[in-house]
Structure formats: structure tokens, C-alpha cells
Amino acid sequence: MSTAQIARSPALVKRLARHDLVLSATMLLCAILILLALVGPFVTPYPPDQTDILAAGQGPSALHPLGTDSLGRDLLSRLLAGARPSLLFPAITVLISSVLGTAIAIAAAWHGGRVDQVTARVLEIMFAVPGILVAVIGAAVLGTGPWMPVVTLSLVYIPYVARVVRSAAVRECRLPYVEACRLAGLSGWRICTRHVLRNVAPLTVAQATLAFGWALMDFGAISFLGLGVQPPQAEWGVMVNEGRPEMLDGALQQSLSAGLLIVLAVVTFNILGERLSARIGAST
Amino acid sequence: MKPQLLDIRRLRVELAPRERRGERRTVIHDVSLSVAPGESVGLVGESGSGKSMTAKAVMGLLPRGAVATGEILYRNRAVLEMKGAELAGFRARGVSMIYQDPRAHINPLRTVGDFLVEGVVASGAMRRPEALEAACALLRDVGVTDPRRRVAQYPHQLSGGLLQRVMIVMALLPSPELILADEPTTALDVTVQSDVMAILSEQIRERSLGMLFITHDLDLAAAVTDSLAVMYAGVIVEHGPAADVYAAPRHPYTAALLASRPSPTSVERPVSIPGRPISAFEAGEGCVFAARCSHATGLCRTERPDPRPVATGTVACHYAEELEPAEGVRS
Amino acid sequence: MVKNRAPMRTIRRWSAKLGGAAVTLLASSFVVFAALAAAPGDPVSQLVGQKATAAQRAAMRAELGLDDPLVVRYWHWLTGVLHGDLGTSLTYRQEVSALLGPRIASTLALVALSALITLATGIGLGVFGGVNSRWRPAMNALTGLGVAIPGFVAAAVLIGVFAVGLGWFPTFGAGSGFADRLWHLTLPALALSMSGTAYIAQVTAAAVGEEAGRDHVSTAVGRGLPRSLILRRHVVRNAAIPVLTVSGLMAASLVAGAVVVESAFAIDGLGSLLVKSVISKDYAVVSAVSLIIVTVFVVVMTVIDAAQAALDPRLRERR
Numbered sequence: 001m002s003t004a005q006i007a008r009s010p011a012l013v014k015r016l017a018r019h020d021l022v023l024s025a026t027m028l029l030c031a032i033l034i035l036l037a038l039v040g041p042f043v044t045p046y047p048p049d050q051t052d053i054l055a056a057g058q059g060p061s062a063l064h065p066l067g068t069d070s071l072g073r074d075l076l077s078r079l080l081a082g083a084r085p086s087l088l089f090p091a092i093t094v095l096i097s098s099v100l101g102t103a104i105a106i107a108a109a110w111h112g113g114r115v116d117q118v119t120a121r122v123l124e125i126m127f128a129v130p131g132i133l134v135a136v137i138g139a140a141v142l143g144t145g146p147w148m149p150v151v152t153l154s155l156v157y158i159p160y161v162a163r164v165v166r167s168a169a170v171r172e173c174r175l176p177y178v179e180a181c182r183l184a185g186l187s188g189w190r191i192c193t194r195h196v197l198r199n200v201a202p203l204t205v206a207q208a209t210l211a212f213g214w215a216l217m218d219f220g221a222i223s224f225l226g227l228g229v230q231p232p233q234a235e236w237g238v239m240v241n242e243g244r245p246e247m248l249d250g251a252l253q254q255s256l257s258a259g260l261l262i263v264l265a266v267v268t269f270n271i272l273g274e275r276l277s278a279r280i281g282a283s284t
Numbered sequence: 285m286k287p288q289l290l291d292i293r294r295l296r297v298e299l300a301p302r303e304r305r306g307e308r309r310t311v312i313h314d315v316s317l318s319v320a321p322g323e324s325v326g327l328v329g330e331s332g333s334g335k336s337m338t339a340k341a342v343m344g345l346l347p348r349g350a351v352a353t354g355e356i357l358y359r360n361r362a363v364l365e366m367k368g369a370e371l372a373g374f375r376a377r378g379v380s381m382i383y384q385d386p387r388a389h390i391n392p393l394r395t396v397g398d399f400l401v402e403g404v405v406a407s408g409a410m411r412r413p414e415a416l417e418a419a420c421a422l423l424r425d426v427g428v429t430d431p432r433r434r435v436a437q438y439p440h441q442l443s444g445g446l447l448q449r450v451m452i453v454m455a456l457l458p459s460p461e462l463i464l465a466d467e468p469t470t471a472l473d474v475t476v477q478s479d480v481m482a483i484l485s486e487q488i489r490e491r492s493l494g495m496l497f498i499t500h501d502l503d504l505a506a507a508v509t510d511s512l513a514v515m516y517a518g519v520i521v522e523h524g525p526a527a528d529v530y531a532a533p534r535h536p537y538t539a540a541l542l543a544s545r546p547s548p549t550s551v552e553r554p555v556s557i558p559g560r561p562i563s564a565f566e567a568g569e570g571c572v573f574a575a576r577c578s579h580a581t582g583l584c585r586t587e588r589p590d591p592r593p594v595a596t597g598t599v600a601c602h603y604a605e606e607l608e609p610a611e612g613v614r615s
Numbered sequence: 616m617v618k619n620r621a622p623m624r625t626i627r628r629w630s631a632k633l634g635g636a637a638v639t640l641l642a643s644s645f646v647v648f649a650a651l652a653a654a655p656g657d658p659v660s661q662l663v664g665q666k667a668t669a670a671q672r673a674a675m676r677a678e679l680g681l682d683d684p685l686v687v688r689y690w691h692w693l694t695g696v697l698h699g700d701l702g703t704s705l706t707y708r709q710e711v712s713a714l715l716g717p718r719i720a721s722t723l724a725l726v727a728l729s730a731l732i733t734l735a736t737g738i739g740l741g742v743f744g745g746v747n748s749r750w751r752p753a754m755n756a757l758t759g760l761g762v763a764i765p766g767f768v769a770a771a772v773l774i775g776v777f778a779v780g781l782g783w784f785p786t787f788g789a790g791s792g793f794a795d796r797l798w799h800l801t802l803p804a805l806a807l808s809m810s811g812t813a814y815i816a817q818v819t820a821a822a823v824g825e826e827a828g829r830d831h832v833s834t835a836v837g838r839g840l841p842r843s844l845i846l847r848r849h850v851v852r853n854a855a856i857p858v859l860t861v862s863g864l865m866a867a868s869l870v871a872g873a874v875v876v877e878s879a880f881a882i883d884g885l886g887s888l889l890v891k892s893v894i895s896k897d898y899a900v901v902s903a904v905s906l907i908i909v910t911v912f913v914v915v916m917t918v919i920d921a922a923q924a925a926l927d928p929r930l931r932e933r934r
Binding site: 125127128129130132133136137138139140141142143144213217218220221224225226227237240241243244247248250252255256259260262263266267270271 | 810879
Binding site for chain 2: 832840852928929
């Protein structure tokens with residue numbers, strides 16, 4: 001069974017794309033979003049921070065396809081430039097919590113007994129703690145700025161990955177081949193990294209993808225509150241906030257377009273994460 | 285012809301395809317079987333032979349999207365065409381099913397008493413207090429001591445053997461005429477299997493109920509039933525009085541099945557059947573057993589044999605008359 | 616014999632649970648307190664002003680007890696809290712408890728209304744989708760979109776469309792009088808509950824769908840029980856356990872979501888107070904509001920535990 005599972009991972013992506021239109025569309029969107037985060041800041045028609053009082057508060061036009069904000073900054077440029085911080089900081093957050101979460105999960109499953117019980121209980125309590133709250137209180141301690149939510153949220157998301165990976169790792173550790181490896185004289189570290197980790201890795205990826213959706217929302221909310229990315233830097237959560245006064249004058253485009261991009265990104269990664277975990281569930 | 289309680293005629297079941305635009309999977313090719321009032325019929329086969337699906341078809345419990353053709357007659361009423369109240373009435377009063385794994389088939393969140401009386405109370409046959417009274421009496425009949433305490437308990441507080449007795453009582457309480465028992469002892473500990481089986485067959489005999497007893501255990505089936513049907517890959521290959529089938533199997537598959545059992549008295553390796561058991565939808569045009577049969581000829585691989593009367597039963601084999609009955613077990 | 620020991624066991628189990636809740640409360644309040652104590656910034660300079668002498672500062676420090684070890688300060692704070700003294704706000708120059716009173720009321724109203732919307736709509740939609748598989752894809756699409764709309768985006772869209780665009784609802788504020796308050800709360804409550812409602816619907820539909828496929832349900836079908844009875848007594852009843860757990864967590868997270876939505880709609884509640892206090896480094900208020908929110912969490916978790924045991928007989932005898 002273990003060999004079959006190990007052999008499974010490379011073919012996963014190929015099998016994923018087959019027969020699934022929604023998934024193909026999602027993967028395309030996902031690729032576009034990643035591309036935006038990589039090249040977005042370089043392809044802006046205007047410098048994203050360039051104010052132009054004469055062009056302030058304009059609707060969509062040939063010069064400004066999405067219009068301008070109240071300082072006359074080009075909205076399309078700000079959305080493009082905002083893609084990187086909006087996507088990258090949550091990605092770093094989820095990366096940290098996935099690594100920590102998987103390590104904790106495998107360690108707990110490997111040691112079993114009381115260690116595992118206590119870990120499971122702590123993870124359960126941590127799971128109930130909402131990220132926004134921790135980040136808001138964290139802002140009081142660490143100050144505002146984009147790295148504050150990275151630090152606080154990466155702690156908050158540990159259980160998102162660890163809970164699910166832990167139960168898979170517990171099952172894995174109970175399989176006879178693990179015992180066989182141990183009897184063959186392999187060290188615990190080697191068994192965990194070479195075998196257990198490899199077999200739970202697809203699950204980690206799936207959970208991390210789902211957690212990324214949460215991270216996008218929480219990170220946007222922190223910036224919206226003015227505690228994360230600081231204006232005048234462009235970021236989607238910041239832009240939803242900056243668009244609010246304009247909205248009262250009937251100019252909805254800033255808040256709506258930035259908000260829509262966040263929703264689109266969240267939907268994309270949610271669907272991707274769900275399909276991934278469904279496939280993993282179906283093949284085990 | 286004597287009136288039948290249950291009469292299955294040329295039943296064929298296809299399941300919905302697994303994927304969109306996939307092919308339907310045939311799980312039962314051709315099953316004809318009858319149970320007379322008071323008769324016990326054994327349906328024997330390996331896992332995947334379609335025996336449980338046959339029971340599900342009788343109960344009208346086929347999975348969503350499944351298509352069943354042929355006829356299932358219960359007292360001359362077509363079960364496959366029943367709907368709504370008629371189907372509910374048939375399930376509530378005509379037939380009861382005993383399932384393999386009582387732990388999974390009983391709602392863990394309701395008390396044993398709730399589970400037992402739910403059917404008769406819902407169908408209006410009894411009021412709750414008298415239903416509980418009747419359930420306790422039946423529990424005592426099947427050897428449960430202290431039934432009053434048991435009905436107040438939850439399933440997880442009972443052992444598997446005890447829970448299967450509860451299931452038997454659930455099946456008997458509405459006084460049905462037919463019991464479908466789907467591997468009723470397989471999930472139990474070996475030590476309580478014979479107890480539960482003895483209780484079940486005793487109750488069936490006392491009430492002279494019809495029973496369709498589904499099992500993979502040929503010996504057990506031969507011991508408790510009047511007639512035996514042997515099923516392989518969605519086809520009944522041999523059907524006849526239990527003692528005759530058991531003593532002188534005529535279909536090569538039945539013979540091989542008997543020969544492959546481990547013997548309780550010797551340590552010689554049993555003769556296993558060559559090849560692996562196939563599912564019904566893997567069977568080609570010919571005889572479903574052709575690939576594993578040592579007597580198979582070209583005819584066997586191209587044409588599926590219909591069941592034909594041989595001696596006291598029927599055998600679905602082109603060479604049923606020519607092949608000598610194999611050495612079975614004389615009881 | 617078994618019966619006689621059961622109440623004892625229940626009492627012991629419950630005292631353990633309540634003890635655990637108290638420890639969680641204590642530990643988390645200490646973590647928040649310690650974290651805030653470690654925060655940069657000197658409350659003294661805010662109090663005595665930039666021009667104060669070193670002696671004045673030292674006197675103020677001693678008066679505030681800032682020179683004591685952390686644990687001692689936590690103890691003082693805790694005993695104060697237990698006596699109803701939550702400290703003094705540095706920015707509002709007011710007792711924290713006096714600040715909290717009216718704000719608790721408006722946050723409570725917002726969260727209660729949102730919880731009502733979330734649970735009623737979410738569970739209703741979920742049961743419907745779980746039972747009627749024909750509607751499942753439509754529901755999946757709807758809830759898939761719903762869970763992805765964070766509160767602040769929902770707030771922006773709702774304000775833009777229903778307050779500014781159509782003018783049906785007020786944009787900001789809390790209103791006065793019951794009907795007016797409800798009118799003011801409608802959009803914030805919708806914004807706050809949108810994602811949670813969709814999530815509850817997803818969880819409910821999955822739980823109902825999974826339960827409907829279980830063997831014991833096919834037993835019930837095979838017994839000829841009426842469909843409505845099977846749905847009520849076997850499917851929905853059993854699915855209630857996971858739904859309850861998630862609903863509790865969701866209700867608790869509405870309190871956290873209120874932080875964002877109150878800021879978006881300029882509602883003067885606990886959440887917006889917390890954000891303002893964080894920005895102005897008003898730590899007495901931050902610790903008080905955190906304590907309230909943590910308490911809500913611990914209470915909700917304990918209630919979930921109790922409700923689970925009430926719904927699931929298998930959990931009643933553990934340990």
C-alpha cells in the first residue's frame with residue numbers, strides 16, 4: 001500500500017485536470033492570479049502612487065479603464081500593483097503555518113499517547129480562535145504593518161493544517177510498514193521524513209490551499225482595518241477601505257473592484273483546495 | 285404449482301455508471317428464485333456475486349440510478365412496481381431484513397427500545413407501550429435476559445451478539461411472512477455466531493416464516509435451509525434441495541466451492557479455484573464461470589447456458605447432464 | 616450498581632470540564648495580558664505628558680504598579696477584574712467598565728441578529744440541499760460564493776448597493792428605538808453573517824448527505840418508515856451533532872467578525888472600540904475587551920461540549 005501511495009503523487013495533477021471543467025477553469029484562474037502577483041507591479045499603466053488632482057474621482061474612461069480614486073490615482077494600476085502584497089503575504093503566512101503544522105502533526109502522531117492527546121486538545125482550542133481577533137490584539141503588541149499579520153496569522157492557522165494532517169499521520173503511523181521500517185532499524189526521523197511525510201504531503205497541500213482562502217480574507221480584513229498594509233501602498237483590503245468615502249458620493253468602483261478580486265481569489269483557492277482533498281480522499 | 289411467497293423471475297440489475305457518460309455496470313445478470321411460505325432458501329456466493337444486491341432488489345433498496353428488469357413477485361404483487369404507501373406497507377408488514385453489521389445498521393443515537401418499536405408504532409400496528417411489551421417478550425424469546433434494562437440502553441452499550449439479537453427481534457416484531465437475512469452472523473465474534481444462528485433458525489421454524497438466507501458459507505447454508513441457490517458473478521449457477529446440492533453438486537463452480545473449503549479434520553491444502561472471482565460486469569458473452577472452469581469448451585466461452593432441470597434441481601451448465609456429480613458432503 | 620454510579624461520574628466529568636474552562640480562561644487572559652505588557656510604548660508618558668521630570672515619571676510608574684513583576688501585575692489586574700474594576704482608559708479618561716456598558720449592548724444586538732440569520736438560514740438551506748440532491752449543485756455554487764465573501768467586502772457591497780444605490784437602508788450609525796435600531800442593524804448583520812451562513816449551509820448539507828447514506832438509514836427505509844420520520848429522527852437528528860459544533864464556533868467567531876463590520880458601518884460597539892484602542896495603544900481597554908471576547912469563546916465552547924453530550928449518548932460515558 002505504501003508503495004502505491006508513494007507512486008501516486010506525481011500523476012496527481014494530470015489526473016486532476018481530466019474530466020473536470022470547473023477544475024480546469026479554476027486552475028487557469030489560479031495561474032492568472034499567481035502571474036498577477038509576479039508581474040502585476042511591472043505592467044501598471046501608471047505608477048500606482050501617482051496622484052493627479054485634475055483627474056480625481058473619474059469614472060471609467062479610455063485613459064483610466066477603471067477610473068481613478070479621490071486622489072486621482074489610476075485604479076487599474078493600483079489593483080495590479082496591489083496583487084502582490086494581497087496574495088504574497090497570505091502565501092508566506094500559510095507556508096509558515098503549513099510547515100509548522102505538519103511538523104507538529106507528525107511529531108504528535110509519531111510519539112502518540114499523552115503527547116498526541118495534549119497536542120490534539122491544544123489544536124482544537126486554537127482552531128476555535130479567530131484569526132482577525134489575534135491579529136488585532138497582535139497589532140497592539142507588534143505594531144501595524146504587513147508583517148504583523150504574517151506573524152500572528154501563521155500561528156493561528158497552524159491547527160487548520162495540523163488537525164487534518166495529524167489524523168492522517170496517526171493512521172499512517174499505525175500501518176504495518178512503519179513497524180517494519182522500525183524493525184529494519186530505520187530511525188524515527190528517517191521514517192517520519194521519508195515515509196510518513198511523503199504520504200501525508202498531498203493532504204498538507206490540500207489543507208494549505210484551503211487555509212490560503214481564509215488567509216486572503218483575514219489578511220484583507222486586517223488591512224481594511226488599517227492594521228496591516230499601510231496606505232499609500234496599494235493592497236486590495238486597503239483599497240476596499242479607501243473606496244468607502246468615495247462610495248458615499250456614488251463612486252463604487254474602487255471598493256467593488258478590489259473586493260471582487262479578493263472574493264474571486266478566495267473562491268478559486270477554495271474550489272482548488274476542496275477538489276484536491278476530495279481527490280486525495282477518493283484515492284486512499 | 286404451489287403458491288409462492290416470493291418469486292423472483294429473471295431479475296437483472298444494472299447500476300448507474302460511476303462517471304458521467306460511463307457505462308452502466310451489470311451486477312445481476314439473471315436470477316430466478318422462489319421462496320414458498322415457511323420455506324428457507326439459501327443464497328450462497330462469494331463477495332461480489334450479487335447476492336446482497338438481490339436482497340436489496342427485493343426490499344426496493346437498490347442504489348440511486350439502478351435499473352432492475354424482470355419480476356419480483358411478493359404474493360403475486362410486483363415489488364419493482366410498488367410505490368409510496370404500497371411499498372411502505374410491504375416493507376413494514378410483509379418482509380423484514382436482518383443485516384450483516386448490526387452496529388452500523390442501528391441508529392447509535394436512539395435507545396434499543398426506540399429502534400425496536402419504531403416500525404410497528406409508525407405503521408399504526410401497535411401503540412408504543414404494548415409494542416415495548418411485545419418487544420421485551422420477544423427479546424426474552426431470543427435469549428436476552430433483563431430485556432427491560434436493555435430497551436432503555438443505547439446500542440453502544442450492547443455487545444455485537446446482543447445487538448444482532450435485537451436486530452432479529454426488530455425483524456420479527458411486525459410479524460412479517462418473509463425474512464431476508466444478509467450474512468446475519470458474519471460480523472459477529474466466532475463464539476457467538478452459532479448461538480445467534482441457532483436462535484434465528486429456531487424463530488423462523490417456530491413461526492414457519494419464509495426466509496431468504498444470504499451467506500458465503502455453504503456449510504452453514506446447507507445446515508439451516510431447505511433449498512440452496514449458488515450464485516456466481518450475478519448468475520444462479522445451481523439451485524436445488526439443500527441436501528442434494530450439498531451432497532452431489534452438479535455445477536463445476538459448486539463442486540469447486542465445496543472442494544476449496546478447509547477441512548476441519550485434515551491439514552491438507554484445500555483445492556483452490558484457479559483464477560480470481562470476477563464481478564458480474566466483467567463476465568463476457570459466455571458462461572460466467574468459463575474462465576475458471578476446468579471443463580470449459582468453446583461453447584462455454586461464447587454462449588451463456590440457461591438453467592436446465594437436472595435430477596432434483598436446476599443447473600446452468602452446458603454439460604450439466606454429462607458431468608458426473610462431484611463428491612459433496614453427505615449429511 | 617451501574618445506575619448508582621452514573622450521577623457521580625456525571626458530576627466529576629462536569630467539574631473537570633468547568634475546571635478546564637476556567638484554566639483556559641485564566642491562561643488565555645494571562646497570555647493577552649503578558650503580550651500587552653511586552654508591547655512597546657510607555658503609558659506613563661501619555662499620562663504625565665512629554666515634559667514631565669524623571670521623578671514625576673518614576674512616581675507615576677510606582678503609582679500604576681508598573682515596576683512590579685509581571686505576575687504580580689497580572690494578579691492585581693485579575694483581582695481588580697473580579698471586583699468589577701477593569702482599569703481606566705487613558706484616551707477616554709474614563710472607567711473602562713463605564714465605556715463598555717453601552718457598547719456591549721450594541722455589539723450584542725448585532726451578534727445576536729447575525730447569529731439568528733446565520734443559524735436559521737444556514738441550517739435551513741443546508742437541510743434542504745442535503746435532502747434534495749437535485750438542488751445540491753445550485754446550493755453548492757451559492758454557498759461556495761458565499762463563504763468567500765469576507766465581512767468587510769460584504770459590508771462595502773451592501774452599503775454600495777442598498778444604502779447608497781437604492782437608498783433603502785442607512786449607511787452608518789446605530790439608530791434609536793427598537794424599529795430604527797433594527798433598520799440600522801439589518802445591513803451590518805447581513806454583512807457579518809454572509810460568510811458564516813454559507814459555511815453552516817455547506818456543513819449542514821454535507822452532514823445531512825453523509826448521514827442519509829448511512830446503513831442505519833437504509834435499515835429505516837427498509838422497515839417502511841415514513842420519509843418524514845426518517846428524515847427527522849434519523850437523518851437530521853444525527854446530522855445535528857457536527858452541525859451543532861460548527862454552529863457554536865461560528866456564533867463565537869461572529870464576535871470577532873463584529874470587529875470588522877462595526878468598523879465598516881461605524882457602529883460604536885466593542886469591536887470598533889477594540890480597533891480604536893489598539894491604534895491609540897489604550898491597553899486597559901484592549902485587555903478588557905479581549906477578556907470579554909475570550910470569555911464568550913470559553914463559554915460557547917463549554918456550551919457546545921454540554922450540548923454534544925446531550926445529543927450523543929456515546930459521549931455521556933466517556934472517561
